[in-house]
Amino acid sequence: MEIKTIGVEAFLNDYERDAVWDIAQSTIASLTTDELIALDPQAGEELFAEIGRSKLNYGWIEGSPEFKKEVAGLYRHVEPDNVLQMNGGTGANLCAIMALVSPGDHVIAEYPTYQPLYDLPAALGAEVDHWVIHEEDGWQPCLDELERLIRPDTKLICLNNASNPLGTVIPTELMEEIVAIARRHGTWILCDEVFFPLEDPERCQSIVDLYERGVATNSISKDYSVPAARIGWTVSPRDLADRMRVLRDYTLISGGVMNDALATYVLRHREQIIERNVSIIRRNRAIVEEWMAGEPRVSWQPPKGVSVSYIRLDIPMDDEEFCLGLLRDEGVLLVPGGRFDLPRGARLGYCASEETLREGLRRLSSYLKQFDEGRARR
Structure with a gap:
């Protein structure tokens, strides 16, 4: 199997440790352990007491009953037994695609978006x-184009809601129309929902709440600000969950005792975390929009309640070269849009800390001035 390097991951692996002002990340300002405990001090003490008493064995292979119950509660009609704990959203997507796709299958994938959603099926031999x-x-999908692409033998449609890096959201009304098209052909829909919108959540529903052949993947890394736990999940119908149970033994086995306990604690306190994170989204989006009003070389379609965004850059050079120069000269990290097949732009992780965001944007403006002054930057 030939599989491509994930462009965004390779870039961050190479350069994120060099950044002084990191405005490239997609998580909403990662929580500290102290901040997590402060959400509920008594429960926080009990969490660490529980970890202290636990044997450091594999723990619950598919995720503890408490974890599965908390995840199931995020959806309308999901049985906990159909929830499988995975290694983050990335591991969840891998397991789901491997369970669904065989060589020669026909797959339709939203593009451009998070690369594994289209390159993994191709690596497995799908068309x-x-x-x-x-x-x-x-940046909204066109239904007429889906009607043109779908075939009687189409096995899977891969979606990203909300989109990484675009920050755009597929609302329920549009998703229902996508489901209607898929249902006519018996086609599965996999929806990566790790950036599920926190702002005005009533305008979106999970694919598993809309479609009997829907598969949702998610994690506590983005919306819940705890990527360190590396815990995600799949939600799917029972027959597909059983297939993924086999694959988990080859890719994960278990998430581990401590990570399971941490993820369960996070999900139990999700309302406090979401309240915090919606506040960060609104504050930081306003900061960017105010900055952008005075920055003629940058534009965006404002993200709708999610932590990622794509900025269009009016620059006379390759975006990779631009981002590397910005990092070298200003210490500011952006992910080049080309890493998402979106050239002449960049992923802006605008939900960094306020200090990091403001200084990163100030330095970005300073770097952009070279094009207005007609001078070569050394």
């Missing part, structure tokens, strides 16, 4: 058609 989304459509 993958890109369902291309366009900036002039507000």
Whole structure:
């Protein structure tokens, strides 16, 4: 099997430790352990007491009953037994795609978006058609294009809601129309929901609440600000969950005792975390929009309640070269848009700390001035 390097991950692996002002990340300002405990001091003490008493064995292979119950509670009609703990959202996508896709299958994948959703099926030998989304459509998928691409033998449609890196959201009404098309052909839909919108959540529903052949992947890394735990999950119908149970033994086995306990604690306190994170989203989005009003070389489609965004850069050079120069000269990290097949732009992780965001944007403006002054930057 030939599998491509994930562009965004390779870039961050190479350069994120060099950044002084990291405005590239997609998590909402990662929580500290102290901040987690402060959400509920008594429960926090009990969490660490529980970890202290626990034997450091494999723990619950599929996730503890408490974890599965908390995840099931995020959806309308999900049985805890159909929840499987995974190694973050990335591991969840891997397991789901491996369970669904065989060589020769036909797959339709939203494009451009998070690379594994289209490159993994291709690596497994599927025929993958890109369902291309366009900036002039507000980065929303076009149903007519889906009707043109789908076939009687289409096995799977891969979606990302909300989109990484675009920050755009597929609302319930549009998702229901996508489901109707898929249902006519008996096609599965996998929806990566790790950036599920926190702001105005009533405008979106999970794919598993809309479709009997829907598969949702998610994690506590992005919306819940705890990527360190490396805990994600799949939610799916029972027959698919049983197939993924086998694959987990080859890819994960278990998430571990401490990570399971931490993830369960996070999900039990999700309302406090979401309240904090919606506040960060709104504050930081306003900061960017105020900054952008005075920055003619940058534009965006404002993200809708999610932590990632894509900025369009009016620059006379390759975006990779630009981002590397910005890091070298200003200490500011952005992910080049080309790493998502979105050239002449960058992923802006605008939900960093306020200090990091403000200084990162100030330095970005300083670096952009070279193009207005007509001078070469050394």
